[in-house]
Amino acid sequence: MRLLIIMLCISVGCISAANTYAQNTILELNVENQTVESVLNKIEAQTEFMFFYNSKQVDVHRRVSITANKQNVFKILDELFKNTDVAYSVLDKSIILSNKQLLKTENQKKITGKVVDVNGEPIIGATVAVRGATVGTVSDIDGNFVLYVEAGKEVWLDVSYIGYKKQEIKTDGNKPLAITLIENMAMLDEVVVVGYGVQKKVNLTGSVATVSFGKEMNSRPLTNVSSALSGMVPGLNVRQSSGTPGADGASLTLRGASLNGGSPYVLIDGMPGDLNQISPNDIENISVLKDAASAAIYGNKAANGVILITTKSGVSNSGKISFEYNGNVGFSKPTNLFDVISDTPDHMTVINNILKNSGQSARYTTEIEEWREGSKTDPLRYPNTNWWDALIKDNVIQTHQFSARGNNGKISFYTSVNYQDNNGLIPNSSYQSTTFRNNIEYKVNDWLKLGNIMTSMYGKNDPADLGAAFTWFMATTPGMVPQSPDGRYGGAQTVGESGANNLLQIVEWNRGSKEKRRFTTKFFAELTPAKGWKINANYYRDFYSYYESYVVDQQPRWNFQTNTMTFTGVDTSQGYRRQNTEGKADNYNMNVFSSYTKKLKEHEFSLMLGYEQGVDVGKGFSNLRQGLYSPEVPNATASGDLLSGANHNEDAYQSVFSRLNYNLADRYLFELNWRVDGSSRFAEGHRWGHFPSVSLAWRVSEEKFWRSMRKYVENFKLRASYGALGNNNVGLYATKEIYNSANTAFGDKVQAGIVPGGFVNNELTWEKTRVLDIGVDINFLKNFSLSVDFYNKETLNILTSRPISYNNGTSSGPVINGPKVRNRGVEFELNYTGQIAQGLGLQVSLNGALNQNKVTEYQGKDKLIQGGGTPYGYIVEGQPIGKFYIMKVDHIVQSKDEIDAMSADGYRFGLGGIPGPGDFLFSDTYGDKRINENDRVLIGNPQPKFTFGANVGLNYKNIDFNVLFSGVLGWDRYINNQFTSLSAHTVGYLYPKEFLNMYTDEKPSKDYPKVYTNNSKNQVSVGSTWHLHKADYMRIKTIQIGYTLPANISRKIFMDKLRVYANLENFFTITSYPGLDPEIAGDIDYPLLKTASIGINISF
Incomplete structure (x- = not known):
């Protein structure tokens, strides 16, 4: 800001009157034994003067006594620095202090230079210091500097100025230096992407978080974007619910949960999209709009926040095309696995104990010892199978991206090709994808720009039924051989467990593939008819299709003790089954908006008006052919029984939106947003919703009374906002009469007919979320920044199904506008960037969010309605969503x-x-x-109370190091599946190792209760606190170290940059949660992965 003030003076011709203000300003001082710094602060407090100096060169801690009675600043400074080596120069309201340069001696040499910005404008007051010495100065009115150093050797100069990146220059002083400082986009003038435009960060009135994709982010072995956001945005809880290849199964919750669920609305370069369709390497930055003021411009889509993704573009104006290659190879394992009993004799012992607990006789007697001895010499007949070892294989993940970008002033482009190959953690689960992106912009003339953004993606999965593999994981036995050396699948070889599944066979019996394709394109135009007036038009199309075709080829299973089949494979009388599924989506969106900005002295106005409409069309077809004579039959049109189905749906919307901004002297900021949305999901008379918001900000640091504080607090801003957001998250045809086909008996015949598809509510209207946000943004001590937000988010008229009596034939009633949910909390983000030692840079970012979730209105205070997405979870007024209603043990x-x-x-x-x-x-x-x-008691925390993240980076010369943490506190999860149930099957099931410590009459236990056969004892099947567990965790998401080859070496091999790195992802997790992983959505699912990778980044 100081620089901007000085440049403004220069631009309006203040140089000719540089001393006018200084001569005419009269001061009074009476200082006794105080520091020079104190005197300077007093002068700044009485006037509009601002001092620039290098504290290493000007002794501001020297104590002085001075009295001035109605004197100008020249006389005061003359007295203040009398008999010292300090010189001063006055430029209107800026005063630069520096060392008086002594005459050059035989042992000194003179170094001269000029410091400018990227536009060639001089930077006044830039610090120029000799590294490792106490010699230094500041640049003058023209950006020039002079200093003297010891002759006969080269020196390093550190050149810095607030708001700019520091330059490090080596010189021998033989020629003048031309030094260009580049603005630091992480500082005060950072531009942030917001709805339908950009704003300077210092002028934001809403709550917006940004994530920049630097070298550390682009070097992580990320297969999806959600992983990149984890731990980076305060208030955004990213839960990686599965590690399935090719699927971003993450759930994202911003500022607390609601009954209607929902994730933030995602836009990629202004186009509706999802996190699955973009490569992380193509991203330049991400903005997360969290409050109503920033998100209301998106109205009906923004109830759960907005994520704006900006992809890379041509950045240089040199006309040179730059190329870049990013490649990494990683090796993955599960973050955690259950400890299961893989010793078959122990397995038999547990079954005997379960049977005896249930009042039955033991099943195994001599078999236990026989198996123990036999397994030592004949593992094929007496297996002790660890099914994790049988299923989990080496998982290699590799990504390769090649990109090109350029800008010659007329045409700007960015093109990339990304290839990903994940061979899967278990057999038959690999995934490959190729993504192509092309961003191009053409500047036709000074008033017209045209462009196109296009992406094309192709992905292919192996057809393993991963859901069945992990759902049935417990439904097997260690007394089974996964596969014999000759390729035959094994069956259960233990008595009484003939129903056990061969898990390896399950994941391999689907033969075929799943393919998906996506093509998106956006054409845009930007017109500038007059100064300050812009018109933008955008047309977007998104085509998506998937095709799945596989045959179920069930092979026989064998008992290798008797060499007989326990399962004969596909029933030849029924034949083989082939499944074909196809789906397509065709979505379009168009918008046009116009903005006008006008500045009158200290008053700046901006007005934006726009219109948007879109239609989403989806259709699908599936058929299942049974009775095929061979698994090699390629399609489902061959002979055999055919079952088929189809669907078609459409969703349409229209919107009008506007925004008004007012900026008074960069101090007082005002913004008003208003959006009107119409949705085809609601009946006529209820389709339109109005979503306004208003926000205010006061940049206290721009006030005159703050001038003396600017040395310590460069930016201090208070802001407040309030507004409404919409949600139409209800079935596409919830307000229309729907009929389903059905058969019924008339006499001795079955007749086809139709039946009502469900209850209809024509009065449905918009769910609304009202958000109050109060925040503060501070930049202080040059290296620190802090943002704090307090919010109150109330969702009302929530669209949800009303529970009704089973007497109506169903417990699910019509969808209504009813409940209310409140999320209230506080968020913070603290950042530090600086040097902690010579050449050692440190970057630290800490963030956290405390949230309180509460249902404030729902069916009456005394009603307990099961729901909330958790086992034994209930929706109760005055409690968080999904509060556990269980017995206390x-x-x-x-x-x-x-x-x-x-x-x-x-x-x-x-x-x-x-x-x-x-x-x-x-x-x-x-x-x-x-x-x-x-x-029963209401207990536990079904929603996390506190989420946090931390990012720490170190860089020394060409070495960089980065660590990223994330986690949650105050979260409980209920686990009660067949794997952990105390009511267990005994006909082919795995057991956790804890079952070895269960209570038996022979070996009582205070820690683990009796386990019974399935449903033989009601007491153990009651929901209780035994199954409720703390799910708090802290995960080290990333540890990365990289080395960049020195530029003088890389250029010799025709490269601009070459960086190599090693990375650990998800390698360390601290938690007491006994399940598979606290983030996994279900109790048992495809595990999350920890990955060790190496990679290289080349620019040329």
Whole structure:
């Protein structure tokens, strides 16, 4: 800002009157034994003067006494620096202090130079210091500087100025230096992408977070964009729910959950999109719009926030085409796996204990010891299979990208090709994709620009049924050979477990492929009919298709003890099955908007008006042919039974939007947004919604009274916003009569007919979210920045299904506008960039968000409605969404006498029956000595209370190091699947190792209860705190070290830059959660991956 003020003076001809203000300004000072710095601050406080100096060259800690009675600044400075080596020069309201240069001696040489910005304008007050010495100066009014150093050797100069990147220059002083400082986009003049435009960060009135994709981000082995956002944005909870190749299964929640779910609205270069369709290497930066003021311009799409992705473009104006290659290869393993019993004798022992706990006889006697001995010499007949080892294979992930970019002043372009190959963690699950992107812009003349953004993507998956593989993971036994040396699949060889599945066979029995294609294109034009007036027009088209074709080829399974088949494979009388599925989507969007900006002295106005419309069309077709004679039949049109289905749907919307900005002297900022949306999902009379927002900001640091503080706090801004956002997240035809086909019996015949498809509510209208946000942005001590936001987000008229009585034939009633949910919290982001030692740079970014989620209105205060997306989760007024409503476990009963004593004391046991030794004793929370439904309690935190992230970077010369952390606190998860249930199957199931410590009559336990056969004891199937676990975690997302070849060497091999790096992704997680991974959506799913990779980045 100081530089801008000085440049403004120069531009309006203030140089000719440089001393006018200084001569006419009269000061009064009475200072006794105070520092020079204190005197300078007093002068700045009384006047509009600003001092520039190098504290290493000007002793501002020297104590002085000075009295001035109605004197100008010249006389005061003469007195202040009398008999010192300090000189001063006055440029209107700027005063530069520097060392008086002594006459050159035989042992000194003179270094001269000029410091300018990228436009060639001189930078006044830039610090020029000799590295490792106390010699230095500042640039003068023309950007020139002079200093003297020891003769006969080269020196390094560090040249710096607030708001610019520091330059390091080596010189021998033989010729004048021309030094150009480049603006630091991380500082005050950073431009941020917002809805339908850009704004300077210092002038933002809303809450916007930005993520820049620098070398560390582009070097990570990222297969999706959501991984790049994890831990980087305060308030954005990124949950990687699966590691499935080719799928970005992450769920993104911004500022708390709502009953209607939903993720932030994603736009890529202004076009609607999703995080799956873009390569992380193509991204320049991401803006996350979090409050109503910044997101309301997108109205009906923005209830859950907005993510704006800007891709790379041609940046240089030199006419030179630059090329870049990024490549890395990584090796992956699961972040965590369950510990399972893979020793078959132990497995048999557990089954015996479960049967005995259930009042049945032991199944295995001599078989246990026989198996133990036999496995030592004949593992084919007596296997001890660890199914994780059988399924998990070496997973290699590699990505390669080649890009070119250029700009000759007329044509700017960026082109890239990205290839990804992931061979999958388990067999038959590989994924390959190729993405092509071309961004081009043509400047026709001074008032017209045309352009096109195009992407094309092709992806192919192997057809393994990954869901079945992990859903059925527990449905097997260690007493089975996955596959024999001659290629035959094994079957269960333990007594009573003939129903066990061969997991390797399951993932390999689908033969075929899944293919997907996507093509998006955007044509745009920008007109500038007059100064300050712009018209933008955009047309966007998105084509997506997928095709899946596979045959189910079930091979026989063998018992290698008897050399007989336990499963014969495909029933030849039924034949083989081939499944074909095809889907297509064709979405278009067009918008046109016009903006006008006018500045009158200190008043700047900006007005934007626009119109948008779009249609999304989807259709699909599937057929299943049964009874094929061979798995080699290539299509489903051959003979056999045919089952088919099809669908077609459309969704349309229209919008009008506007924005008004007012800026008074860069101090007082005002913004008003208004959007009107219409949606085809609602009935006539209810289709249109209005979504306004207003925001204000005060840049306190631009006030006159703040001048003395600018040395410490360069920017201090207060802001506040309030507005409404919309949501139409309801079925496409929820307000229309829908009929489904059905068959019914008339007499002795079956007749085809139709039945109503569900309840209809023609009064449905927009769900709304109202957000109040109060924030502060601070840049201080040159190297630090801090942003803090307090928000209150209330979602009302939530679109949700009303629960009804089963007497109506279903428990799901019509969709209504009803409940209210409130999310209230605070977010912060603290950044530091600077040097902590000579040549050692440090960058630190810390962020966190504390959120309180509460259902404020839903079906009455005393109603408990099951829901919220969690087992035993309920929606209750006054509680967070999905609060667990379960029994509290007091302890594990150790003797029958304990229960007898309680019964004698009047206790009665209803829920789960009477507990015995080894069973849970539930707490009598109601206090009536009756253990029943009334003792359930609302407990736990189904929504994370606190999310956080930290990014630390170090760089020394050509070496860089980066660590990224992320995590959550205050989160509970309920685990109760067949793998962890205390009501277990005994006919072919794996067991966790904890079952070895279960309570038995022979070996009592206070830590692990009795386990029973499936459904044989109601008590263990009751939802309880035993299954509720802390899911807090901290994960080191990335550890990366890189080395960049010195430029003088890389140029000799015809490269502008060559960087190599090594990276660890998701390698370390701190958590007490006993499940597969706290981020995984289900209890058992495709595991998250930890990846070690190496890579190279080449520019030429």
